[in-house]
Amino acid sequence: MAGPGGAERGRFAVVGGGIAGVTCAEKLAAEFPSEDILLVTASPVIKAVTNFKQVSKTLEEFDVEEQPSSLLEKRYPNIRVIQSGVKQLKSDEHKIYTEDGKEYTYEKLCLCAGAKPKLIVEGNPYVLGIRDTDSAQAFQKNLAQAERIVVVGNGGIALELVYEIQGCEVIWAIKDKAIGNTFFDAGAAEFLLPKLTAESQETPIECKRTKYTVEGSEEKGRPPGASDKLGSALGPDWHEGLHLKGTKEFSHKVHIEILCEVKKIHLQQEFIQLQQTSLAFPKGEKNAEADEVLWPVYVELTNGKIYGCNFIVSATGVVPNVEPFLDGNNFAVGEDGGLEVDKHMHTSLPDVFAAGDICTAAWEPSPVWHQMRLWTQARQMGWYAAKCMAAEALGESIDMDFSFELFAHITKFFNYKVVVLGKYNAQGLGSDHELMLRCTKGHEYIKVVMQNGRMMGAVLIGETDLEETFENLILNQMDLSAYGEDLLNPDIDIEDYFD
Ligand SMILES: Cc1cc2nc3c(=O)[nH]c(=O)nc-3n(C[C@H](O)[C@H](O)[C@H](O)COP(=O)(O)OP(=O)(O)OC[C@H]3O[C@@H](n4cnc5c(N)ncnc54)[C@H](O)[C@@H]3O)c2cc1C
Numbered sequence: 001m002a003g004p005g006g007a008e009r010g011r012f013a014v015v016g017g018g019i020a021g022v023t024c025a026e027k028l029a030a031e032f033p034s035e036d037i038l039l040v041t042a043s044p045v046i047k048a049v050t051n052f053k054q055v056s057k058t059l060e061e062f063d064v065e066e067q068p069s070s071l072l073e074k075r076y077p078n079i080r081v082i083q084s085g086v087k088q089l090k091s092d093e094h095k096i097y098t099e100d101g102k103e104y105t106y107e108k109l110c111l112c113a114g115a116k117p118k119l120i121v122e123g124n125p126y127v128l129g130i131r132d133t134d135s136a137q138a139f140q141k142n143l144a145q146a147e148r149i150v151v152v153g154n155g156g157i158a159l160e161l162v163y164e165i166q167g168c169e170v171i172w173a174i175k176d177k178a179i180g181n182t183f184f185d186a187g188a189a190e191f192l193l194p195k196l197t198a199e200s201q202e203t204p205i206e207c208k209r210t211k212y213t214v215e216g217s218e219e220k221g222r223p224p225g226a227s228d229k230l231g232s233a234l235g236p237d238w239h240e241g242l243h244l245k246g247t248k249e250f251s252h253k254v255h256i257e258i259l260c261e262v263k264k265i266h267l268q269q270e271f272i273q274l275q276q277t278s279l280a281f282p283k284g285e286k287n288a289e290a291d292e293v294l295w296p297v298y299v300e301l302t303n304g305k306i307y308g309c310n311f312i313v314s315a316t317g318v319v320p321n322v323e324p325f326l327d328g329n330n331f332a333v334g335e336d337g338g339l340e341v342d343k344h345m346h347t348s349l350p351d352v353f354a355a356g357d358i359c360t361a362a363w364e365p366s367p368v369w370h371q372m373r374l375w376t377q378a379r380q381m382g383w384y385a386a387k388c389m390a391a392e393a394l395g396e397s398i399d400m401d402f403s404f405e406l407f408a409h410i411t412k413f414f415n416y417k418v419v420v421l422g423k424y425n426a427q428g429l430g431s432d433h434e435l436m437l438r439c440t441k442g443h444e445y446i447k448v449v450m451q452n453g454r455m456m457g458a459v460l461i462g463e464t465d466l467e468e469t470f471e472n473l474i475l476n477q478m479d480l481s482a483y484g485e486d487l488l489n490p491d492i493d494i495e496d497y498f499d
């Protein structure tokens with residue numbers, strides 16, 4: 001609807017067609033069926049949550065579908081999707097300006113523009129990040145021609161890649177002593193490692209967790225040739241439709257370099273020149289097997305080793321997409337670059353909320369919750385932000401949503417179901433905690449983090465069926481001192497004990 005001065009007007013506007021933005025717009029549309037909800041997004045497709053199921057108090061399961069925006073407008077006739085990037089926000093005038101030269105006036109705005117890969121170097125064509133469908137396809141295309149790649153980073157994406165890639169040698173360079181530092185400690189890493197040396201690929205396990213699919217045909221969902229320049233983030237199983245295979249016939253061939261970072265990246269020509277000068281790389285410390293071939297690019301690590309490869313994947317975290325919104329607006333920005341939000345998902349500016357990867361939770365969290373940029377949290381934040389926007393518009397008060405009581409995440413790594421709960425890596429607990437472990441090689445790994453007899457967190461790898469019991473024990477903070485090691489005794493049916 002056009003307002004004074006030609007600006008289109010919507011009482012509520014949401015920026016971003018990822019999980020956070022779409023969930024927020026849907027919730028607003030349901031709460032205010034007679035209001036227009038504007039959803040402004042740079043991507044040609046949106047991400048919708050389908051088949052949502054609350055598995056337990058805080059664990060949830062849902063599918064994520066990449067859909068044409070028309071499907072969302074059909075489901076919610078009061079949502080209007082505008083496909084254009086926002087290039088400017090004038091928060092004092094309550095206006096946003098889009099790339100296509102239009103302006104929109106809002107009463108309440110929620111920014112859900114997500115994040116982008118934080119690359120080790122920007123602008124190097126041999127350094128790839130993975131975020132959206134386009135970048136995943138670009139990666140796949142490059143991989144199909146590759147014999148060796150270097151993966152840098154030790155979080156979710158790196159863990160998935162090193163396991164999924166076949167027929168290509170992978171040099172995995174990590175800053176830490178053990179693999180998977182964002183999810184695991186050294187013990188869990190040890191448990192997982194044999195999967196990386198397995199000769200053949202396994203049949204993927206089915207596990208109760210979020211799935212990722214694309215709704216509609218290529219023509220319907222994604223205009224042919226449309227570039228998803230600022231696409232929404234991929235999620236669980238993003239690699240399942242892709243054939244992640246290099247030029248060779250072997251399954252896994254992963255070499256891990258620990259406790260190192262990338263010192264420098266040299267293009268082939270630079271490498272040749274360097275070898276001919278006195279600045280040549282120290283021979284003794286060079287990659288043990290001297291390469292007979294010349295590689296397109298060389299990675300020099302801080303441990304002195306140099307690896308030639310076809311390209312480098314920088315799986316080194318994300319940086320929130322805040323740039324278009326900062327100019328002229330005095331947002332409080334967190335250390336991680338996100339827009340700080342309070343316990344009502346409100347940024348530091350009036351009538352501007354934020355949710356999902358773009359925001360930094362700046363409220364005093366529950367002792368067993370922390371922010372991680374995940375699909376589940378994007379959904380929870382988008383939904384809760386809409387509730388907060390509605391409450392503010394109606395002058396009502398609102399309590400913090402229960403989902404922020406306990407950090408809970410279900411995923412899959414190395415073909416194992418993985419559940420992480422609360423302070424699963426004793427984050428922020430200092431040395432004042434104890435760990436209890438139960439491990440059956442190749443089958444399950446269970447770790448609980450205890451403090452003063454209370455359970456503060458847990459890592460469950462494999463089909464343990466303990467998630468609901470442990471979720472309850474963490475939430476109710478029952479004193480478990482009397483049970484001691486029996487808590488993890490496989491001969492005691494702990495579920496019957498506490499459920
Ligand atoms: C490869 C990969 C695998 C992952 N796997 C998992 C997993 O297994 N489990 C899990 O929980 N999480 C996973 N994640 C993380 C999860 O995908 C994200 O945390 C989540 O999708 C973030 O949602 P969002 O809506 O905040 O942001 P996004 O999905 O990034 O959406 C942002 C939206 O904003 C739009 N946008 C950006 N800038 C502008 C602008 N200026 N104007 C208008 N629109 C704009 C974009 O087009 C996009 O539609 C994964 C991420 C990646 C990259």
Ligand SMILES: NC(=O)C1=CN([C@@H]2O[C@H](COP(=O)(O)OP(=O)(O)OC[C@H]3O[C@@H](n4cnc5c(N)ncnc54)[C@H](O)[C@@H]3O)[C@@H](O)[C@H]2O)C=CC1
Binds near residue numbers: 160181315317372374
């Ligand atoms: N199954 C799941 O739950 C998955 C979740 N994700 C999510 O997607 C997002 C992006 O994934 P990732 O890029 O893996 O981010 P991440 O935040 O999970 O991990 C980043 C990793 O890079 C390392 N790192 C950072 N800077 C570095 C540098 N300069 N040199 C070397 N290492 C460096 C960090 O130590 C960390 O190990 C994250 O929010 C992640 O949680 C991604 C894949 C799977």
